Amino acid sequence: MPEIVQLLASPVHRLAGRPADGPAPAPPDELVGEIQLRAGLGVVGDRYFAKPAHRNASVTIIARESLPPGVDLVQVRRNILTAGLSVDDLIGAVLTLDSGDGPVRLRVNRPANPCAWMDVTIGPGAFRALRRRGGVRCTPLDDGVLRLGPVRATVDREAVGA
Incomplete structure (x- = not known):
């Protein structure tokens, strides 16, 4: 069964400016x-919550299998x-996640492409290594709660207009 390993809701932008500045x-x-x-609107308390420019990318998801050992959401x-x-x-699909508090549907809109900051926060070569594996940007279609632990996941590839 799939699992939610970590959750991040950060009110601050940590990766602003030039990567060389840290x-x-x-x-x-x-x-x-x-x-x-x-x-x-997105994740309550997150830096992108209710920001018009991020409505189609307000929730980002990445698979642990895409990351080097020891790398996390921070x-x-x-x-x-x-x-x-x-x-x-x-x-293009609608992903439904249910971690025990009811289903939450997320429209998966586009890739969450990595940026040059990955070479700073993870290590040299991470930017290239995460291409096509940097996760996805989603829009939540429902209000709901997601928790750490096992999650029921279903994918609807026909629900593009949902």
Whole structure:
């Protein structure tokens, strides 16, 4: 069964400016045990919540299998880290996740392409290594809660207009 390994809701942009200047410090409470999602708005408390420019990319998901050992959401700045779920193959589908509090549908809109910051936060070569494996950008279609642990996941490739 797939699992949600980590969740991140960060109110701050850590990767701003030039990578050579280094990232801003991470807030101590950005890795959380649960996140609240709002339809069309994103993750409550996250830096992209309700931002018009990010409505189609307000929730980001990446698979643990895409990352080097020991790398987590603090380094890649995605919201949801899964295990056992190949998210990069889901562009155009609706992914439904249920971690025990009811289903939350996410429209998978486009890849979450890596940037040059990955060579700084993870290590040299990470930017290239994460191409086509950097996760996906989604829009939540429902209000709901996602928690760490096992998750029921279903994929609807026909629900493009949902």
